[in-house]
Amino acid sequence: MAIRTSVLFVLLFLSSANLAFSLYEDQVGLMDWHQKYIGKVKQAVFHTQKAGRKRVVVSTEQNVIASLDLRHGDIYWRHVLGADDAIDAIDIALGKYVITLSSGGSILRAWNLPDGQLVWESVLKGSNPSKTMLIVPMSFRVDKENLIFAFAEGCLHAVSSIDGEIIWRKDFAAESLEVQQVFQAPGEATVRVLGYLESSQFHTYEINPRKGDEMKHVIVDFPGGLSGDTVLVSDDVLVALDATRLVLLTIFFQDGEINFQKTQISSLVDDFHGLVEILPSKLADMFALKTNEFLVLARVTDGGKVELVEKIKEAAALSDAISLSDSQQAFALVRHENEKLRIFAKPVHDWNMDLLKETIKIDNHRGLVQKVFINNYLRTDRSHGFRALIVMEDHSLLLIQQGEIVWCREDGLASVIDVTTSELPVEKDGVSVSKVEQNLFEWLKGHILKLKGTLMLASPEDVAAIQKMRLKSSEKSKMTRDHNGFRKLLIVLTGSGKVFALHTGDGRIVWSLLVQSLRKSENCDYPTGLRIYPWQVPHHHAMDENPSVLIVGRCGPSDDAPGLLSFIDAYTGEELNSLVPIHSIVQVIPLPLTDSTEQRLHLLVDANQRAHLYPRSPEALSILRPEISNIYWYSVEADNGIIRGHASKGSCSHDAEDEYCFEPKHLWSVVLPAESEKIVATGTRKINEVVHTQAKLIADQDVMYKYVSRNLLFLATTAPKGSGEIGSATPEESLLVVYLIDTITGRILHRMTHQGSQAPVHAVFSENWVVYHYFNLRAHRYEMTVVEIYDQSRADNKDVLKLVVGKHNLTSPVSLYSRPEVIAKSQSYFFTHSLKAITVTSTAKGITSKQLLIGTIGDQVLALDKRYLDPRRTVNPTQAEKEEGIIPLTDSLPIIPQSYVTHALKVEGLRGIVTVPAKLESTTLVFTYGVDLFFTRLAPSRTYDSLTEDFSYALLLITIAALIVAIFVTWIWSERKDLQEKWR
Amino acid sequence: MAGEKVWWILTVMAVLLATASHHHRAGAFQSDELLIEQDDDLVGAIGGGGGGGVGVDPVSPPRSRKRYSEAAESDSKVQFTLEHAFGDSDFSPAGTFSARLKTWSHGPQTLTKLRFSRNALTEVDKEKFEKLLQEDDFYRIRLPSNVLSPPGRDYIVASIKARCLPRDSLDEHFVIHMDGVNILSVNYGPPGACPYPRQLKLPAKWSFKSHYYLKSTDLAPRTPVFTEEITLGENGEAEVVKPPERSFWAKYWMYAIPLGLVVMNAVTQAMNMPPEEQAGGQAASQQGAAAAQRGPTAVRRR
Known part of the structure; x- marks a missing residue:
């Protein structure tokens, strides 16, 4: 009976399969992979409970809040907040809630620490945008009210940490006070608010935390003016910069009195120039200044004097101070010295002592250290041990403990900007054969297992083994080109300026490169990557060369910022060449022309609509010259609503004769009415x-x-x-x-x-x-x-x-x-859905019918047959139209649950879907990126041109053999019977 | 008599109302009707004889529209100039478009009755055009983007390879995309094909023969809404929906097939029974007698 129902189901499935793409449960992970990321870490809070759950809670620039396992770096839980819900601060309250302040301080949420469930959410309303601060008092007593203070939009809110109820709020924006710091000293009952009024008056408030009423308010005029940077050095000392940013102000506000002390920065460090910033690191009694050349650590002595502690020339990062015991506090300093990361943990009061001193060798392609967070633990010998969480320039996250990298997360992949693909190298002779011989026994065993599976004889262990074998199939993760074109390199440009090559088989990183020209340098201030293009695709006569990709970027946010180009080898991941800075780049036109080394000719259009030819070689120029009259480009002035078309007028002659540059000729324009x-x-x-x-x-x-x-x-x-x-x-x-x-x-x-x-x-x-x-x-x-x-x-x-x-x-040529x-x-x-992205499947020859791939608001990818979106659908299609495949008209498009390409998975923060044709006509490769990555392959009309991967060749062979044997046996039988008949 | 008059007035009003709703687009009431405004949008004409600059009357608009226009809108004439340039030269006036500007009572303005008169080509222009033909360069035209306050925000530029235009005379074709009084774009080119590669051909007559249209936007087809089905379903709720009568086979096939199989099975078994057994079966009833009769025969055979 069970068989009959399943047969029925199969029949049903087959009848519906021509419309829907779907997957069996055991096929999950067979040709798709999914990777979870969190993005660049902004803030990290450790919590090491005694019960062995060692975790760290992080918030990231991709608006993710996640709890990570300290042992392996795995994600315990994770929430991706909306794109406009940036996280301002996180902290842990009551030892069981993670508190997040987000959306410019307007939303306060509490998440359950063990499982990440939302416990409560409060909306904080204020009047003016301002600094945002979250203060979770370090009170260990349970009988207290457990208030959290959130300063946002000019208001101080006291919120109950148990249910998120707003107990009181006090508005400072009405008094036009620019609040700089809000804090509650550990021993004190009051909350202190420090701020400026019109940058010339310094105010301190003491506020009763229970009711929110003002207990004390002290004002001091400061004629020199104040700038926005401040840091609290201790409970009663604030360090600020004056309006000129040349003088350090130490502000003491003990016992209702405010005193100033000025220190010239030049007296502290003699050879500085440029802008000075105060780093927000909270180091008890010390503070850090950053100039454009070095990092200065200084201490405020008891007498109120500021003295220099250390001047650090190389790249370095500082953590906040953590308390080891009641009297001892320590912080971490990470210095980057050529390919080596030196990590120091120092007690706050004694610079010369090192609690920890470790040196770690680090890959150059991770860039410089950007952030460090430390956490202490008790070693088995009762001494203090430290672990450091380090954020690098490429957005990767490292955990360092006992002098080694415990784990590392490549979170640069959470900010993919653009994707291209490259073919893998062709298989060399002799490689595959030996491999097969080696594993002949394994191969046979595998096939027998598969056979057992097909004949439904397999035990649960066998099934598990088969599944494992399928997932780990070495076929799909080989580093060579395959016949079907399923194996490729996905070359991914990320927001950190790092380029990754991912293998389509299993998603592993083949190589990664922090592109030098996409790093901050003297002639390029804020480089950003824009697009990635295949530059050289070896073919026919240039087969020996490696393919390469072109990365196009620009130095700065505006369209007319200088551009940059970088050429990267797609197999080795080395930067072959780079051009920084060049003319601005607003558009890149890959031409259908290649030179003798199979480099594709590209026209880069600058902000003045001049077209520049790359590669800049006489050969490329000679190829382009005859074609230049047939090349047109257009520009869109989105703000103005004007679209213009251009053709080439001849070589540029603006400053110097440049034969690789073509002056535009204005051919047409479309002017949209601006008011409508x-x-x-x-x-x-x-x-x-x-x-x-x-x-x-x-x-x-x-x-x-x-x-x-x-x-x-x-x-x-x-x-x-x-x-x-x-x-x-x-x-x-x-x-x-x-x-x-x-x-x-x-x-x-x-x-x-x-x-x-x-x-x-x-x-x-x-x-x-x-x-x-x-x-x-x-x-x-x-x-x-x-x-x-x-x-x-x-x-x-x-x-x-x-x-x-x-x-x-x-056959006549078409002229536009x-x-x-x-x-x-x-x-x-x-x-029904709103969507985040939409694209269409693409196949090698364009024969296979198309599916639309829709990135839904739920971060999934839905495949919708193009036939549903056919303008020729009618309510009652005729027989002929039905045969053509026209579906009767409906007013809405169906959403078939089986047609989710991402099946049960979510691609959190989905931003884009890329489709790449495989060599096999029926199949297209789909890569979806957002905070997560997802890759699969699709066959919109099913794989009509190949057998499925789990097709059992052994079964086929055995069946044939059995049939042959049966034929012989029956033949012998019949012969014998004939003989007997004749003898009768 | 009086009754007839009232009747006549009513008819006129009905006609007016009907035509009014036809043009009602941005007003408060939005008709569900799919609007087909071909008549308005494509006011076409063929202007001949560039030398004389005389335009032929455009296709006369339908009567109902005329009546409506008399009733509800004010009319004024507008003119805007077409300018042209040869290759990279500066633009110079080449002709004048004139049209009637209609201001609807509820705001929007539209152009109708477009006419065009082209200036005759001067000798200098001819030389320039010939040069363009020799070099296969662009002949460019431009129009203001706003017909009331030219040039508007910017000029609308369009170009064509000069070699596409010459036939007997210079044939050109304008489609001017309008949005109220704004010109969005002009589709400019030959009225037919421009085969590639472009051959050098000089026109027999150095004058322009112009075809021109005004075109405003199409309305998107509305999403079909199957309300009928829904209401049907709601009405149907009261009555019990009867399943359609099915044939005997459709109802009982699941019983009939096994039965048939059983019968078939029985029959084939019966057929396959060896004859002796069959005989034995028959003989069972008369066993006694038969045994007595057969016994001796068997013996006899031996």
Whole structure:
């Protein structure tokens, strides 16, 4: 009976499988992998309970709060807060809650420490944006009220740590006080608030923590002015900088009196120049200053004098002081000395003593040390041991204990900017054979196990073994090219300026490189990576060379900042060459031309719309010269609503004759009415997309020609009011206009208005169609619209006679200067989800049907068949249309739970989906990135061109052998019987 | 008589209302109707004889629209100039578009009845154009982006390879994309194909033959809403939904097939029974007698 039901299920599945992609439970992890990250750590709080649970709670720049295992660095629990919910401070209260203050201090939350459940959440309301501070008093007595103080938006709030109730609040913004520090000294009952009024008056308040009333308020005028940097040195000393940032102020505020003492920084350190900053590290009695060249540690003596302790030239990081015992406090100092990390733990009062001194060799590609957090523990010999959590320049997180790196997390991968792929090297002869011989027995054993599995004879242990074998299959993680093109290198550019190469088989890091030119340097202040492109893809005659990638970045946030280029070998991960700084880069155009070493020619367009050719070689120039008249580019002034098209006018001659640079000639412009339209989204076709056929057969043996042009730009604009959040505009005043613009001639091929709709708009453009997603204010729902454009100029090529005689224009070259004869068909559907990203599957030859991959708000990826988004769907399709595969019209798009590509997993903080064709036509590789990474491969029309991986060849062979044996046996039998018959 | 008059007035008002809702786009009431505004949007014309600068009347608008326009909007004339440039030269006036500006009672303004007169090409222009043809360079035109306050925020520029234009005369085709009084873009080029590679061909007549259209935005098709089905379902709740009558086979196939199998099985078993057994079976009833009869025969055989 069970078999029958399962057979029934299989039948059901097969009948629905043509529409839905799905996975069996035991196939999870077979061709997909998922990696969890947290991002660059901003703040860390250790908690080492006695009960063996050694954990650290961290908050990161990717708005993640996570609890990590101190032994292995694994994530116990993790929460990704929204993109606009940046974490300002974290702390642990009552030994069981993690308190986070986020969103500029407006949301205070408590999470249960062991499992990360949200315990309570309070919204703090203030008036003015200000510094944010979270104060969790170190009281160990249970009978106290356990108040937490949160200073945010100009108000001090006292919140009960048990249920998050706001007990009282005191507004300082009304008095226009700039609050600098809020603290509660361990022994004292009052909360102190220190601040400036108009940068010239210094105020201290003492506040009763129970009721919030003012107990004492002292004001002192300070005529010299004060700047924003302050640090508390001890419970009654504050160090600040004056307005000129040249004088240190030591402010004593003991017993209701305030005294100042000034110290010239130049008297402390003689050879400084540039801006001085006070580091926020809390070191009892000491403080740290940072100039552009070195780090200065200074101490405030009992007499109020400031004296220099140490001047550190090299890169270094300081932790806050932690208390070892009642009288002893210590802090950590990490110094980076060429490839070595020297870690010191020093008691606060004695600089010359080292509680700990360790030297660790560290890879150069991790960059400099940026942050350190320390924690102490009792060693077996009752002395103090220290562990240090170190954040490096590449955003990686290291735990160091007993002079070695206990674990290391590559959290740079949480901030992926762009992805490209590279083929692996071709397999050398002789490698695979020996491997097979070596493991012949293993291979046989594996196949027998598999056979047992197929015949349902396997015991649970066998099943586990089979599963393990499948997951660990060495096939998929080999470092060579495979026949199906599943194994590739994913080359990933991250926000830290580090480039990783990940293997598609198992997601391991093959190499990583902190790109030198993406690091801060004299001629490039704030370098950021923008895009990554395949630069050299060896092919045919340049097979011996390694492929390389091009990284495009810029030095600074604005468009006209100088650009930078870096070329990296895709196999070894070495920087081959770099150009820093060069002209600004606003657009990169990979040309369909390569030189003799298979380097792709690229045009880089600068802010003045000049196009620069790379590589800068005479050969490249000679290749480009004949083609330059057919090269066009366009620029979008998003704020102005103007799009312009350009062609080359000739070599630049602005300052020096530069033959690799081409002056623009203004060809066309589209000016959108500024008062009613604002650009919210654009979309273009992927450069490397392949379209299998231009003709599309439709129902009654008719044919339509897709308008397949690479030079189409999809543009969506909304009324300026409707470009904000949903609900910011009424349906009457909101309007969504979509355009299809030919970027060679500037012609608008299609323009369509959606009334009562608004941003956010996400669009994907492929072949001759574009699908976009927006919000319909009238229907109160999200919608997706498809627009398909067809070429009418070829429509009269249907006559067979014409084709035979040769009177058709199918082979004539297409010129975009001809008058476009296109028709556009469109249809809208409701869609339940809001989305974060949308893309489309791409295959090697473009034959396989397409699926849309939708990154949903729940951080999952949903595969939706393109057939659902067909403008030709009708309510009652005819028989012919049904045969063509047209689905009856519905008003909304279905969400089939089995079609989640990410099955049960979540790609937290999803930002982008990249699809790469495999060599096997049916299959496409999908890489999804956000805080997490997820990779899988998809077959939108199922793998019609290959057997599945778990196909049992052994079973096939055995069956054939058994059949042959059976044939012989029966033959002998029949012979014998014949003989007997004859003898009868 | 009086009744007839009232009737006539009512009809006129009904017609007016119907046409009014046809044009109501940004007003308070939003019709559910899908608006097809081909008549308005494509006001087309073929202007001939660039030398004379005489435009042919555009396709006359439908009657209902005319009546409406008389009723509710004010009219004024606007003109805007077309400028052209040869290759990289500066722009110079090349012709004038004139149109009627309609101001609807509820705000938006639209252009209708576009006419165009092109200036004749001067000798200098001809030379320049010939040079363009020789070099396969761009012939560029530009229009203001706002017809009321030219040039608006910026000029709308469009270009075409000069070799695409010459046929008998210089044939050009404008599609001017409008949004109220703003010009968004102009699709400029030959009225037909421009085959590649572009051959050098000089026009027989050095004058422009212009085709021009105004085009405003299309409205997106609305998402189909299947309310009918829903209401049907709601009505249907009261009655018990009867399942459609099924045939005998559809109902009882699961019993019929096993039964059939059993029968088949029995029959085949019966068929396969060896004849002796069959005989034995038959004989069972008359065993006594048969045994007595057979006994001697058997013996006899031996």
